[in-house]
Amino acid sequence: MLTSLITTKSFLLAFVLLALASSLASAFDPSPLQDFCVAIDEPKNAVFVNGKFCKDPKLAKAGDFYFSVKMPGDTNNPVGSNVSAVNVDQIPGLNTLGISAAPIDFAPYGQNPPHTHPRATEILVVLEGTLLVGFVTSNPNNTLISKVLNKGDVFVFPIGLVHFQFNIGKTNALAFAGLSSQNPGVxxxxxxxxxxxxxxxxxxxxxxxxxxxxxxxxxxxxx
Known part of the structure; x- marks a missing residue:
């Protein structure tokens, strides 16, 4: 009887530890438990939640999953670039899906200055032009990992690391970034x-x- 009780307690302890480890390892947007969860504004005086409330799926329409990005973006600014964020604020249907995107326009010698995305890894595809891109590893090494990209090249920036893009060409450049969060932050x-x-x-x-x-x-x- 005592052996059985110890075995049961050990099993329960192992189960709790595994469940806790699983919850701690869930560092990215949670997986959806339904086809989609079109975001709606939180009801008045609602408690903040990590994400958005959902509308009735039966009321979903094509516009909930669509957004048009004006091309090209306005690069007439001090850094010479324009990032057109496409996240859950632009496409309510992205809610709970764990992705977002950002077309990036560059004037000649324009740059997307050093920045981080605290909640997402970024994958960048160059559609036009030539970009010098890179990211810096964390302390204590602070190693710069950098590469020149041309049309059709793809580069990945790991989550949370400082990174940048710089148009080293004499013509406009265009890139498309995909991010592993519905709201990656910058x-x-x-x-x-x-x-x-x-x-x-x-x-x-x-x-x-x-x-x-x-x-x-x-x-x-x-x-």
Missing amino acids: ITIADAVFGSNPPINPDFLAKAFQLDVKVVKDLQAKF
């Missing part, structure tokens, strides 16, 4: 550090980046 490094609201203390940033505090204040004014 943190542009310079914007986050020098353009935070309220601003980070410039004396702190000056020490962190080994810069004169006047340079930091100038950067903060720009961002």
Whole structure:
């Protein structure tokens, strides 16, 4: 009887540990349990959930799964690029499906500055032009892994790592990014550090980046 009780307790403990490990390993968007879950605005005073509430599947229509991206995107800006995000905010039908996309237009010598996607791995396909792309590994090595891409080339940026794209050609370039989250998020490094609201203390940033505090204040004014 005692042996049987110990065996049962051991089985239950193993089951709980496996269930816990499974939940901890689920780091990406959860798998859907139905054909689709077209997002709707949360009801008034609802508790926040990781995702969106769903409309009745019987009321779904083609427009819930469609979005038109204006081509080419406006690259008349300081960095010379335009990222057209296509995520659950643009296509409600992406809710729970774990993917999103982003066409990226580049003017000659335009760039998509160093940034990260905290919730997604990115795969990039070059449709036109020539891009220099790369990402930096995490501490302590901070190794730059970089490559020049031409039309038809594909490159992957691992989740969470700082990465960039730069049009090194004299003509416009176009790329298409796929991301492994319905809402991957984006943190542009310079914007986050020098353009935070309220601003980070410039004396702190000056020490962190080994810069004169006047340079930091100038950067903060720009961002």
